[in-house]
Amino acid sequence: MSDEFTQRVLNTIASAKRIPAETVTIDSEFLALGIDSMDAMEILFALENEFDINIPDEEAHKVRSVRDLVEGVARLVEAKAGGAKPAQ
Protein backbone atom coordinates (compact mmCIF):
# COMPACT_ATOMS: atom_id res chain seq x y z
CA MET A 1 0.00 0.00 0.00
CA SER A 2 1.32 3.38 -0.92
CA ASP A 3 1.11 6.26 1.53
CA GLU A 4 -1.01 8.01 -1.03
CA PHE A 5 -3.50 5.13 -1.09
CA THR A 6 -3.65 4.97 2.70
CA GLN A 7 -4.21 8.71 2.91
CA ARG A 8 -7.04 8.48 0.41
CA VAL A 9 -8.79 5.92 2.64
CA LEU A 10 -8.19 8.07 5.74
CA ASN A 11 -9.53 11.16 3.98
CA THR A 12 -12.66 9.29 2.89
CA ILE A 13 -13.28 8.19 6.49
CA ALA A 14 -12.80 11.73 7.82
CA SER A 15 -15.04 13.24 5.19
CA ALA A 16 -17.87 10.73 5.78
CA LYS A 17 -17.71 11.28 9.55
CA ARG A 18 -17.28 15.06 9.05
CA ILE A 19 -14.16 15.26 11.22
CA PRO A 20 -10.83 16.95 10.39
CA ALA A 21 -8.65 14.75 8.14
CA GLU A 22 -5.66 14.99 10.50
CA THR A 23 -7.62 13.29 13.32
CA VAL A 24 -7.72 10.00 11.40
CA THR A 25 -4.54 7.90 11.30
CA ILE A 26 -4.03 4.27 10.34
CA ASP A 27 -3.71 3.45 14.06
CA SER A 28 -6.92 5.23 15.09
CA GLU A 29 -9.55 3.23 16.96
CA PHE A 30 -13.18 3.62 15.87
CA LEU A 31 -14.24 4.19 19.47
CA ALA A 32 -11.74 7.02 19.93
CA LEU A 33 -12.99 8.66 16.73
CA GLY A 34 -16.57 8.35 17.96
CA ILE A 35 -17.51 6.12 15.02
CA ASP A 36 -20.63 4.07 15.76
CA SER A 37 -22.31 1.41 13.65
CA MET A 38 -24.30 3.92 11.61
CA ASP A 39 -21.18 6.00 10.92
CA ALA A 40 -19.42 2.80 9.84
CA MET A 41 -22.22 2.16 7.34
CA GLU A 42 -21.69 5.60 5.82
CA ILE A 43 -17.92 5.15 5.73
CA LEU A 44 -18.28 1.84 3.89
CA PHE A 45 -20.64 3.54 1.42
CA ALA A 46 -18.17 6.38 0.89
CA LEU A 47 -15.28 3.93 0.37
CA GLU A 48 -17.31 1.90 -2.14
CA ASN A 49 -17.96 5.08 -4.10
CA GLU A 50 -14.42 6.42 -3.80
CA PHE A 51 -12.73 3.21 -4.96
CA ASP A 52 -15.58 1.79 -7.07
CA ILE A 53 -15.62 -1.48 -5.15
CA ASN A 54 -18.27 -3.59 -3.45
CA ILE A 55 -17.58 -4.41 0.17
CA PRO A 56 -19.37 -7.68 1.02
CA ASP A 57 -21.25 -7.87 4.35
CA GLU A 58 -18.96 -10.63 5.71
CA GLU A 59 -15.90 -8.46 4.99
CA ALA A 60 -17.58 -5.42 6.56
CA HIS A 61 -18.40 -7.31 9.76
CA LYS A 62 -14.73 -8.26 10.26
CA VAL A 63 -13.55 -4.65 10.33
CA ARG A 64 -12.45 -3.56 13.82
CA SER A 65 -10.04 -0.71 13.15
CA VAL A 66 -8.94 1.87 10.61
CA ARG A 67 -6.05 -0.43 9.70
CA ASP A 68 -8.52 -3.27 8.93
CA LEU A 69 -10.36 -0.86 6.63
CA VAL A 70 -7.26 0.27 4.77
CA GLU A 71 -6.08 -3.31 4.29
CA GLY A 72 -9.54 -4.53 3.32
CA VAL A 73 -10.04 -1.80 0.75
CA ALA A 74 -6.55 -2.47 -0.64
CA ARG A 75 -7.44 -6.18 -1.06
CA LEU A 76 -10.66 -5.39 -2.89
CA VAL A 77 -9.04 -2.80 -5.14
CA GLU A 78 -6.27 -5.28 -5.95
CA ALA A 79 -8.78 -8.05 -6.71
CA LYS A 80 -10.69 -5.70 -9.01
CA ALA A 81 -7.50 -4.78 -10.88
CA GLY A 82 -6.79 -8.49 -11.40
CA GLY A 83 -3.86 -8.68 -9.02
CA ALA A 84 -2.20 -5.41 -9.96
CA LYS A 85 -0.92 -3.30 -7.07
CA PRO A 86 -3.43 -0.72 -5.85
CA ALA A 87 -3.07 2.99 -6.40
CA GLN A 88 -0.12 2.73 -8.74
Next chain:
Amino acid sequence: MRRVVITGAGAISALGRTAAEFAESLRAGRSGIGPIRSTDCTQLRFQNGAEVPDYSHAAWFEDRRADFMDRFAQFAVIAAREAAADAGVDWTAELRERAAIVTGSCVGGQSTEDIGFVEVYKKGNNRVHPLTIPKTMANAGASHISMEFGITGPSFTISTACSSAAHAIGQAFWMVRSGMTDLAITGGSEAPFSFGILKAWEAMRVVAPDTCRPFSKDRRGMVLGEGAAMFVIEPLEAALARGARIHAEIAGFGMSADASHITQPSVDGAARAMQAALKDAGIAPEAVGYINAHGTATSANDPTETAAIRKVFGAHAGRLPVSSTKSMHGHALGAAAALECLATVTALRDGILPPTANYSEPDPECDLDVIPNVSRRAEVEWAISNSFAFGGLNAVLVLRRAGSGIL
Protein backbone atom coordinates in the same frame (compact mmCIF):
# COMPACT_ATOMS: atom_id res chain seq x y z
CA MET B 1 -61.60 12.94 32.59
CA ARG B 2 -59.07 15.72 32.54
CA ARG B 3 -59.36 18.88 30.48
CA VAL B 4 -56.48 19.38 28.05
CA VAL B 5 -54.83 22.64 27.08
CA ILE B 6 -52.20 23.79 24.62
CA THR B 7 -49.37 25.54 26.44
CA GLY B 8 -46.75 25.56 23.70
CA ALA B 9 -46.81 26.08 19.95
CA GLY B 10 -44.16 26.06 17.27
CA ALA B 11 -44.30 26.28 13.49
CA ILE B 12 -42.12 26.52 10.43
CA SER B 13 -43.86 26.98 7.10
CA ALA B 14 -44.13 29.13 4.01
CA LEU B 15 -45.56 31.77 6.35
CA GLY B 16 -42.42 32.06 8.45
CA ARG B 17 -40.04 30.34 10.81
CA THR B 18 -42.00 30.74 14.04
CA ALA B 19 -45.57 30.46 15.27
CA ALA B 20 -45.63 34.26 15.71
CA GLU B 21 -44.62 34.85 12.07
CA PHE B 22 -47.29 32.34 11.03
CA ALA B 23 -49.95 34.24 13.02
CA GLU B 24 -48.86 37.57 11.59
CA SER B 25 -49.08 36.29 7.99
CA LEU B 26 -52.58 34.93 8.62
CA ARG B 27 -53.68 38.22 10.15
CA ALA B 28 -52.35 40.10 7.12
CA GLY B 29 -53.89 37.56 4.71
CA ARG B 30 -50.48 37.10 3.12
CA SER B 31 -50.03 33.98 1.01
CA GLY B 32 -46.74 32.05 1.07
CA ILE B 33 -47.36 30.52 -2.37
CA GLY B 34 -44.73 31.17 -5.04
CA PRO B 35 -42.36 29.44 -7.48
CA ILE B 36 -40.89 26.20 -6.10
CA ARG B 37 -37.14 26.71 -5.72
CA SER B 38 -35.86 23.55 -4.03
CA THR B 39 -36.71 21.34 -7.03
CA ASP B 40 -36.48 21.93 -10.77
CA CYS B 41 -40.11 22.05 -11.94
CA THR B 42 -39.62 22.78 -15.64
CA GLN B 43 -40.90 19.28 -16.51
CA LEU B 44 -44.06 19.74 -14.43
CA ARG B 45 -47.43 21.23 -15.31
CA PHE B 46 -47.23 23.35 -12.16
CA GLN B 47 -44.35 25.43 -10.81
CA ASN B 48 -45.81 26.92 -7.64
CA GLY B 49 -45.76 25.71 -4.07
CA ALA B 50 -45.70 26.97 -0.49
CA GLU B 51 -42.07 26.43 0.52
CA VAL B 52 -40.25 27.47 3.65
CA PRO B 53 -38.38 30.47 2.22
CA ASP B 54 -34.60 30.08 1.86
CA TYR B 55 -34.46 27.10 4.20
CA SER B 56 -31.06 25.83 5.27
CA HIS B 57 -30.56 23.36 8.14
CA ALA B 58 -27.49 25.32 9.26
CA ALA B 59 -29.53 27.74 11.39
CA TRP B 60 -30.81 24.84 13.51
CA PHE B 61 -28.56 21.78 13.17
CA GLU B 62 -24.89 20.93 12.93
CA ASP B 63 -24.02 19.31 9.60
CA ARG B 64 -23.39 15.90 11.13
CA ARG B 65 -26.78 15.86 12.89
CA ALA B 66 -28.54 17.07 9.75
CA ASP B 67 -26.95 14.20 7.79
CA PHE B 68 -29.28 11.86 9.67
CA MET B 69 -32.47 13.82 9.08
CA ASP B 70 -34.66 14.27 6.03
CA ARG B 71 -36.02 17.80 5.68
CA PHE B 72 -39.40 16.68 7.12
CA ALA B 73 -37.73 15.41 10.31
CA GLN B 74 -35.74 18.65 10.63
CA PHE B 75 -39.00 20.61 10.44
CA ALA B 76 -40.50 18.37 13.13
CA VAL B 77 -37.66 19.05 15.57
CA ILE B 78 -37.54 22.79 14.78
CA ALA B 79 -41.26 23.17 15.56
CA ALA B 80 -41.02 20.93 18.65
CA ARG B 81 -38.12 22.98 20.03
CA GLU B 82 -40.13 26.17 19.68
CA ALA B 83 -43.21 24.58 21.26
CA ALA B 84 -41.27 23.21 24.23
CA ALA B 85 -39.51 26.53 24.81
CA ASP B 86 -42.82 28.38 24.48
CA ALA B 87 -44.44 26.08 27.05
CA GLY B 88 -41.49 26.48 29.43
CA VAL B 89 -41.46 22.75 30.09
CA ASP B 90 -39.30 21.67 33.04
CA TRP B 91 -37.99 18.32 31.81
CA THR B 92 -37.69 16.35 35.03
CA ALA B 93 -36.69 12.68 34.83
CA GLU B 94 -40.24 11.69 35.79
CA LEU B 95 -41.83 13.87 33.12
CA ARG B 96 -39.51 12.50 30.43
CA GLU B 97 -40.74 9.01 31.26
CA ARG B 98 -44.41 10.05 31.32
CA ALA B 99 -44.45 12.32 28.26
CA ALA B 100 -45.73 11.15 24.89
CA ILE B 101 -44.98 12.10 21.29
CA VAL B 102 -47.55 11.66 18.53
CA THR B 103 -46.68 13.02 15.11
CA GLY B 104 -48.34 12.94 11.72
CA SER B 105 -46.71 12.64 8.33
CA CYS B 106 -48.06 11.57 4.96
CA VAL B 107 -45.00 10.96 2.76
CA GLY B 108 -42.30 10.94 5.46
CA GLY B 109 -38.83 11.10 3.96
CA GLN B 110 -39.85 10.13 0.44
CA SER B 111 -37.63 12.95 -0.85
CA THR B 112 -34.66 10.99 0.47
CA GLU B 113 -36.03 7.81 -1.09
CA ASP B 114 -36.42 9.71 -4.37
CA ILE B 115 -32.70 10.51 -4.36
CA GLY B 116 -31.88 6.84 -3.84
CA PHE B 117 -34.15 5.83 -6.71
CA VAL B 118 -32.41 8.31 -9.01
CA GLU B 119 -29.10 6.63 -8.11
CA VAL B 120 -30.19 3.06 -8.85
CA TYR B 121 -32.82 3.49 -11.57
CA LYS B 122 -31.61 6.51 -13.49
CA LYS B 123 -27.87 6.81 -12.95
CA GLY B 124 -27.43 3.03 -12.93
CA ASN B 125 -25.36 3.06 -9.75
CA ASN B 126 -25.52 -0.10 -7.73
CA ARG B 127 -25.90 1.40 -4.26
CA VAL B 128 -27.87 3.99 -2.34
CA HIS B 129 -26.87 5.99 0.71
CA PRO B 130 -26.95 3.85 3.88
CA LEU B 131 -29.08 6.39 5.76
CA THR B 132 -31.87 6.12 3.18
CA ILE B 133 -34.02 3.88 5.42
CA PRO B 134 -33.70 5.83 8.73
CA LYS B 135 -34.22 9.12 6.87
CA THR B 136 -37.21 7.87 4.89
CA MET B 137 -39.26 6.29 7.68
CA ALA B 138 -42.33 8.38 8.51
CA ASN B 139 -41.68 8.04 12.26
CA ALA B 140 -38.29 9.77 11.98
CA GLY B 141 -39.87 13.05 13.13
CA ALA B 142 -41.16 11.47 16.36
CA SER B 143 -37.87 9.63 16.89
CA HIS B 144 -35.74 12.76 16.53
CA ILE B 145 -38.07 14.69 18.86
CA SER B 146 -37.70 11.92 21.47
CA MET B 147 -33.91 12.10 21.21
CA GLU B 148 -33.94 15.90 21.29
CA PHE B 149 -35.69 16.02 24.68
CA GLY B 150 -34.88 12.57 26.10
CA ILE B 151 -38.58 11.64 26.11
CA THR B 152 -39.01 7.92 26.79
CA GLY B 153 -42.80 7.61 27.03
CA PRO B 154 -45.21 6.33 24.36
CA SER B 155 -44.22 7.75 20.98
CA PHE B 156 -45.53 7.00 17.53
CA THR B 157 -46.52 8.38 14.14
CA ILE B 158 -49.83 8.34 12.33
CA SER B 159 -50.08 8.41 8.55
CA THR B 160 -53.54 9.12 7.21
CA ALA B 161 -52.68 11.28 4.20
CA CYS B 162 -54.03 14.82 4.61
CA SER B 163 -55.58 14.03 8.02
CA SER B 164 -52.36 12.67 9.57
CA ALA B 165 -51.71 15.53 11.98
CA ALA B 166 -55.36 15.75 13.05
CA HIS B 167 -55.42 12.06 13.90
CA ALA B 168 -52.09 12.54 15.72
CA ILE B 169 -53.25 15.54 17.76
CA GLY B 170 -56.54 13.77 18.49
CA GLN B 171 -54.78 10.68 19.84
CA ALA B 172 -52.42 12.77 21.95
CA PHE B 173 -55.40 14.75 23.26
CA TRP B 174 -57.23 11.57 24.28
CA MET B 175 -54.07 10.15 25.89
CA VAL B 176 -53.64 13.25 28.07
CA ARG B 177 -57.38 13.48 28.78
CA SER B 178 -57.56 9.87 29.97
CA GLY B 179 -54.54 10.21 32.26
CA MET B 180 -52.46 7.80 30.18
CA THR B 181 -49.80 10.47 29.83
CA ASP B 182 -49.09 13.77 31.60
CA LEU B 183 -47.79 15.78 28.65
CA ALA B 184 -47.53 15.29 24.93
CA ILE B 185 -45.69 16.85 22.03
CA THR B 186 -47.94 16.47 19.02
CA GLY B 187 -48.41 17.83 15.52
CA GLY B 188 -47.25 17.05 12.02
CA SER B 189 -44.45 17.67 9.57
CA GLU B 190 -43.97 17.30 5.84
CA ALA B 191 -41.48 18.13 3.07
CA PRO B 192 -42.88 16.81 -0.21
CA PHE B 193 -40.93 18.88 -2.73
CA SER B 194 -39.02 16.28 -4.65
CA PHE B 195 -39.49 15.61 -8.33
CA GLY B 196 -40.91 12.09 -8.03
CA ILE B 197 -43.53 13.11 -5.48
CA LEU B 198 -44.50 16.22 -7.45
CA LYS B 199 -44.86 14.11 -10.62
CA ALA B 200 -47.24 11.79 -8.77
CA TRP B 201 -49.35 14.77 -7.65
CA GLU B 202 -49.30 16.16 -11.19
CA ALA B 203 -50.72 12.88 -12.47
CA MET B 204 -53.73 13.21 -10.15
CA ARG B 205 -54.64 16.49 -11.88
CA VAL B 206 -55.58 18.18 -8.62
CA VAL B 207 -52.77 20.74 -8.40
CA ALA B 208 -53.44 24.32 -9.52
CA PRO B 209 -50.97 25.87 -11.96
CA ASP B 210 -51.32 29.31 -10.37
CA THR B 211 -52.47 29.58 -6.78
CA CYS B 212 -54.88 28.08 -4.27
CA ARG B 213 -58.37 29.68 -4.31
CA PRO B 214 -60.56 27.72 -1.89
CA PHE B 215 -64.35 28.10 -2.30
CA SER B 216 -63.82 30.52 -5.21
CA LYS B 217 -65.63 29.67 -8.47
CA ASP B 218 -62.39 29.98 -10.45
CA ARG B 219 -60.45 27.59 -8.18
CA ARG B 220 -58.17 25.20 -10.04
CA GLY B 221 -56.95 22.88 -7.32
CA MET B 222 -54.58 22.63 -4.41
CA VAL B 223 -51.06 24.01 -4.06
CA LEU B 224 -48.65 21.78 -2.15
CA GLY B 225 -46.94 23.12 0.94
CA GLU B 226 -44.32 22.05 3.46
CA GLY B 227 -43.43 22.66 7.06
CA ALA B 228 -44.40 21.60 10.55
CA ALA B 229 -46.42 22.68 13.53
CA MET B 230 -46.01 21.11 16.95
CA PHE B 231 -47.80 21.66 20.25
CA VAL B 232 -47.17 20.94 23.88
CA ILE B 233 -50.41 19.79 25.49
CA GLU B 234 -51.04 18.99 29.14
CA PRO B 235 -53.87 18.77 31.68
CA LEU B 236 -55.50 22.08 32.58
CA GLU B 237 -54.72 21.58 36.28
CA ALA B 238 -51.02 21.06 35.60
CA ALA B 239 -50.86 24.14 33.39
CA LEU B 240 -52.61 26.28 36.00
CA ALA B 241 -50.45 24.90 38.81
CA ARG B 242 -47.23 25.90 37.08
CA GLY B 243 -48.62 29.21 35.85
CA ALA B 244 -48.21 28.33 32.18
CA ARG B 245 -49.66 30.48 29.43
CA ILE B 246 -52.63 28.70 27.87
CA HIS B 247 -53.10 29.24 24.12
CA ALA B 248 -56.38 27.31 23.91
CA GLU B 249 -58.15 24.18 25.09
CA ILE B 250 -58.53 21.04 22.98
CA ALA B 251 -62.10 20.09 23.79
CA GLY B 252 -63.09 17.35 21.38
CA PHE B 253 -62.02 15.03 18.62
CA GLY B 254 -64.01 13.01 16.12
CA MET B 255 -63.19 10.58 13.33
CA SER B 256 -64.97 8.75 10.55
CA ALA B 257 -64.33 6.79 7.37
CA ASP B 258 -66.21 7.41 4.12
CA ALA B 259 -66.07 3.78 3.00
CA SER B 260 -66.97 4.95 -0.48
CA HIS B 261 -64.14 6.00 -2.80
CA ILE B 262 -60.35 6.17 -2.55
CA THR B 263 -60.18 9.85 -3.58
CA GLN B 264 -63.69 11.30 -3.96
CA PRO B 265 -64.86 12.86 -0.69
CA SER B 266 -68.26 12.11 0.82
CA VAL B 267 -70.71 14.51 2.44
CA ASP B 268 -71.82 11.87 4.94
CA GLY B 269 -68.31 10.90 6.01
CA ALA B 270 -67.25 14.50 6.58
CA ALA B 271 -70.50 15.29 8.42
CA ARG B 272 -70.18 12.28 10.71
CA ALA B 273 -66.62 13.30 11.70
CA MET B 274 -67.82 16.82 12.60
CA GLN B 275 -70.77 15.39 14.57
CA ALA B 276 -68.51 12.96 16.41
CA ALA B 277 -66.14 15.79 17.38
CA LEU B 278 -68.99 18.01 18.66
CA LYS B 279 -70.38 15.09 20.64
CA ASP B 280 -66.93 14.38 22.12
CA ALA B 281 -66.70 18.03 23.19
CA GLY B 282 -70.28 17.94 24.51
CA ILE B 283 -71.41 21.04 22.60
CA ALA B 284 -74.28 21.87 20.25
CA PRO B 285 -73.49 22.86 16.63
CA GLU B 286 -74.82 26.37 17.36
CA ALA B 287 -71.98 26.97 19.86
CA VAL B 288 -69.35 26.88 17.08
CA GLY B 289 -68.19 30.32 15.96
CA TYR B 290 -65.50 29.49 13.39
CA ILE B 291 -64.52 26.60 11.15
CA ASN B 292 -61.05 26.17 9.75
CA ALA B 293 -62.02 24.19 6.67
CA HIS B 294 -60.17 21.39 4.96
CA GLY B 295 -60.70 23.68 1.94
CA THR B 296 -58.24 22.22 -0.55
CA ALA B 297 -59.63 24.22 -3.52
CA THR B 298 -60.14 21.07 -5.58
CA SER B 299 -63.34 20.88 -7.59
CA ALA B 300 -64.55 17.98 -5.42
CA ASN B 301 -63.63 19.00 -1.88
CA ASP B 302 -65.08 22.46 -1.52
CA PRO B 303 -68.71 21.78 -2.55
CA THR B 304 -68.68 18.50 -0.59
CA GLU B 305 -67.36 20.24 2.52
CA THR B 306 -69.92 23.02 2.09
CA ALA B 307 -72.75 20.46 1.91
CA ALA B 308 -71.36 18.61 4.94
CA ILE B 309 -71.18 21.84 6.98
CA ARG B 310 -74.78 22.66 5.99
CA LYS B 311 -75.85 19.18 6.98
CA VAL B 312 -74.26 19.43 10.45
CA PHE B 313 -74.97 23.08 11.25
CA GLY B 314 -78.30 23.63 9.46
CA ALA B 315 -79.44 27.25 9.55
CA HIS B 316 -76.45 28.16 11.75
CA ALA B 317 -74.17 27.47 8.72
CA GLY B 318 -75.42 30.71 7.18
CA ARG B 319 -74.00 32.72 10.11
CA LEU B 320 -70.85 30.69 10.60
CA PRO B 321 -67.50 32.05 9.36
CA VAL B 322 -65.48 29.38 7.54
CA SER B 323 -62.06 29.87 6.03
CA SER B 324 -59.35 27.81 4.37
CA THR B 325 -55.86 28.86 5.39
CA LYS B 326 -54.46 26.45 2.77
CA SER B 327 -54.80 29.51 0.54
CA MET B 328 -51.78 30.88 2.44
CA HIS B 329 -49.68 27.98 3.84
CA GLY B 330 -50.55 25.60 1.00
CA HIS B 331 -51.55 21.98 1.42
CA ALA B 332 -48.80 20.59 3.61
CA LEU B 333 -50.30 17.06 3.55
CA GLY B 334 -49.34 15.36 6.83
CA ALA B 335 -48.51 18.72 8.41
CA ALA B 336 -51.65 20.43 7.10
CA ALA B 337 -53.89 19.68 10.06
CA ALA B 338 -51.20 20.81 12.50
CA LEU B 339 -50.75 24.15 10.72
CA GLU B 340 -54.55 24.51 10.60
CA CYS B 341 -54.91 23.61 14.27
CA LEU B 342 -52.43 26.41 14.95
CA ALA B 343 -54.40 28.77 12.70
CA THR B 344 -57.54 27.91 14.69
CA VAL B 345 -55.80 28.30 18.04
CA THR B 346 -54.41 31.66 16.90
CA ALA B 347 -57.89 32.79 15.82
CA LEU B 348 -59.38 31.95 19.24
CA ARG B 349 -56.46 33.39 21.18
CA ASP B 350 -56.04 36.65 19.28
CA GLY B 351 -59.68 37.22 18.36
CA ILE B 352 -58.80 37.47 14.66
CA LEU B 353 -60.32 35.01 12.17
CA PRO B 354 -57.92 34.27 9.29
CA PRO B 355 -59.25 34.84 5.77
CA THR B 356 -59.56 32.64 2.72
CA ALA B 357 -56.91 34.34 0.58
CA ASN B 358 -56.84 34.51 -3.24
CA TYR B 359 -60.64 34.51 -3.29
CA SER B 360 -62.10 36.13 -6.40
CA GLU B 361 -65.54 34.85 -7.31
CA PRO B 362 -68.49 33.39 -5.34
CA ASP B 363 -69.47 29.82 -6.16
CA PRO B 364 -73.15 28.94 -5.55
CA GLU B 365 -71.98 25.45 -4.56
CA CYS B 366 -69.75 26.95 -1.83
CA ASP B 367 -72.19 29.51 -0.44
CA LEU B 368 -70.70 29.94 3.02
CA ASP B 369 -69.22 33.02 4.71
CA VAL B 370 -65.63 32.19 3.73
CA ILE B 371 -64.02 35.38 5.12
CA PRO B 372 -62.79 36.46 1.69
CA ASN B 373 -59.25 37.87 1.58
CA VAL B 374 -59.37 40.03 4.73
CA SER B 375 -59.05 38.75 8.30
CA ARG B 376 -61.85 39.61 10.68
CA ARG B 377 -61.99 40.61 14.35
CA ALA B 378 -64.29 38.29 16.28
CA GLU B 379 -64.29 36.92 19.80
CA VAL B 380 -65.12 33.25 19.36
CA GLU B 381 -65.35 30.64 22.11
CA TRP B 382 -65.56 27.41 20.12
CA ALA B 383 -64.03 26.48 16.77
CA ILE B 384 -63.46 23.32 14.77
CA SER B 385 -60.68 22.33 12.39
CA ASN B 386 -61.63 19.92 9.57
CA SER B 387 -59.36 17.37 7.89
CA PHE B 388 -60.66 15.02 5.21
CA ALA B 389 -57.99 12.75 3.78
CA PHE B 390 -57.65 10.92 0.50
CA GLY B 391 -58.81 7.45 1.31
CA GLY B 392 -61.86 8.87 3.07
CA LEU B 393 -60.36 9.03 6.56
CA ASN B 394 -61.72 12.10 8.33
CA ALA B 395 -60.65 13.81 11.55
CA VAL B 396 -62.04 16.92 13.24
CA LEU B 397 -60.69 18.78 16.27
CA VAL B 398 -62.77 21.01 18.55
CA LEU B 399 -60.89 23.91 20.13
CA ARG B 400 -61.99 26.36 22.80
CA ARG B 401 -60.71 29.80 23.65
CA ALA B 402 -58.72 30.04 26.87
CA GLY B 403 -60.26 32.24 29.52
CA SER B 404 -63.85 31.48 28.45
CA GLY B 405 -65.42 31.47 31.86
CA ILE B 406 -64.02 28.37 33.49
CA LEU B 407 -60.36 28.45 32.52
